[in-house]
Amino acid sequence: MTKRDSIFPIILLTSLFFLWGFAHNLDPILIPHLKRSFTLSTVQATLVDSAVFMAYFLMAIPAGMIIKKGGYKVGIITGLIVFAAGCYLFIPAANTQQYTFFLVALFVIACGLTTLETAANPYITVIGDPEGASTRLNFAQSFNGLATTLAPIIGAKFILTKSYTEEALKAMSPAAQQFALATEASSVKMPYFILGTVLLVIAVFFFFTKMPVVNTHAANTTTKSRHIFQALRHKHLSWAVAAQFFYVGGQVCVLSLFLLYATTAAHINETAASYYLGAAGFSFLIGRFIGTALMKFIAPQKLLGLYAVINVLLCFGAIYFHGIVTVYIVIGICFFMSIMFPTIFALGIKGLGSDTEYGSSLIIMSIVGGAIVPRFYAYISDHTGNIQDGYWVPLCCFVIIALFGLSGYRIRQPKTESIAASHIL
Incomplete structure (x- = not known):
């Protein structure tokens, strides 16, 4: 074509x-x-x-x-x-x-x-x-x-x-x-x-x-995992699956509960909150462009770790501050979330070789974090009667993402391959 x-x-x-x-x-x-x-x-x-x-x-x-x-x-x-x-x-x-x-x-x-x-x-x-x-x-x-x-x-x-x-x-x-x-x-x-x-x-x-017709049945001459979950022997993939699980969970907490949060913490009506949510989306969009440009000068894993640490600090503000400033804090969180999904994905499948397809599927499956993590946000909010307390949940999510960006991304040789190599030697 x-x-x-x-x-x-x-x-x-x-x-x-x-x-x-x-x-x-x-x-x-x-x-x-x-x-x-x-x-x-x-x-x-x-x-x-x-x-x-x-x-x-x-x-x-x-x-x-x-x-x-x-x-x-x-x-x-x-x-x-x-x-x-x-x-x-x-x-x-x-x-x-x-x-x-x-x-x-x-x-x-x-x-x-x-x-x-x-x-x-x-x-x-x-x-x-x-x-x-x-x-x-x-x-x-x-x-x-x-x-x-x-x-x-x-x-x-x-x-x-x-x-x-x-x-x-x-x-x-x-x-x-x-x-x-x-x-x-x-x-x-x-x-x-x-x-x-x-x-x-x-x-x-x-x-x-x-x-265009793409051959999805191309032969693979290298050894690969016999089943999808065996691909988790790659430690950095396991870290990526966990990081993506908590990232999506944290993102859903921030975006899906934005209107409930803004109307309570900032005392604005839903229509006004929806416009601020649009601003949060625009912040996310701008953050993606800026983050992509910064990756030319800063290693992706370092930028990911830095952004996650910044969001941990912003989550404290989302918990303890009051008024319209809390809405701007959450908009800031959206900016620093922007690069996380694709960066975690790229780092997670890096160096997988013949297990890349399995690794991709596992990271996609980890999106289920969006179904599980917000429930904890909701339980905390309902239990304390304060929706701002729910932000302890995304805070913990960003801590895990920071750990992945600081060390979990490193590619380590799977144990099964190490053992096979020692037998050959």
Whole structure:
């Protein structure tokens, strides 16, 4: 395929990075929206994240099997269709007024997202000139950051427009209150219907577009792990899996609970908080560009460790400060989180050789941290009655990431290979 012929496939692939970023960053809008609509506790509200990120753990290996058998194009189309199906499930979920139904819809969406991410990240590196692979990937990832900025603002315009204050709800009769909450919950139908339709249109484009064929069955002449978990004999991969688990968990705590945090700590309304969340997304986007530039002068692991230490200090501010300054502190945390996911990923699979594919799958599976870690944030917040105390959880997450950046990234020869070498000698 010529360079000119690869332009449209690159545009299609880049759109995927924006779309899954957009879907993820609607969750912070959904959490307070559903929390009020169904009168949930913070712990119950974080089931939104549990439903989403549990799918990453369960779908990582099946997604890899789909791609291995049918190729990247089949994987992408499958992911888009599943993603769209989850969006359309929001309509019956809103009609039936069942919180569990919403969680099922989110789980289905996340299954589609897992398949898309598993396929699109490596696929975009092999389209076009090999010399431009890194540039294409970084460019595509920037659209994920753009979605982080836009999704909260757009989501608030569509979803939070029918929100009722606590005082207004208390002044209503029980029947009127039930009707008001039902009307509020139904506001999710139109945005998710539009998103689902856009996804199907893009799936059609992928179906009729000639995409480069990549051989995913290339022979591997080197020794590799007999099963996926044996790849964890690489110590730096084990560290990376742990670091990514806690990074995603910490990121979800910061972003998904942003509105609940900002409205409590800074005493602002949800609409204003959603705009600040958009600012946090923009901070994340700018941080990614600046961090990438800094890596030309600072080793990635050192920059990762430095950023993690800075975030540990900022988390103390998020716990003990009050007022609007806490919102700016969290926006700062987002800036320093920006390089963490790709840097942990790159350091984790470095030097794996024939175990690179297994290592990639394991790091993707570790995204399940987003389903587990925020629960601890919620338990602490509910137990103490102060959502700011929950920031002890992301603080601990950043400590683990700092340790990975300072020492855990080092490549050590697996014991099994050391033993084999001693027998040869």
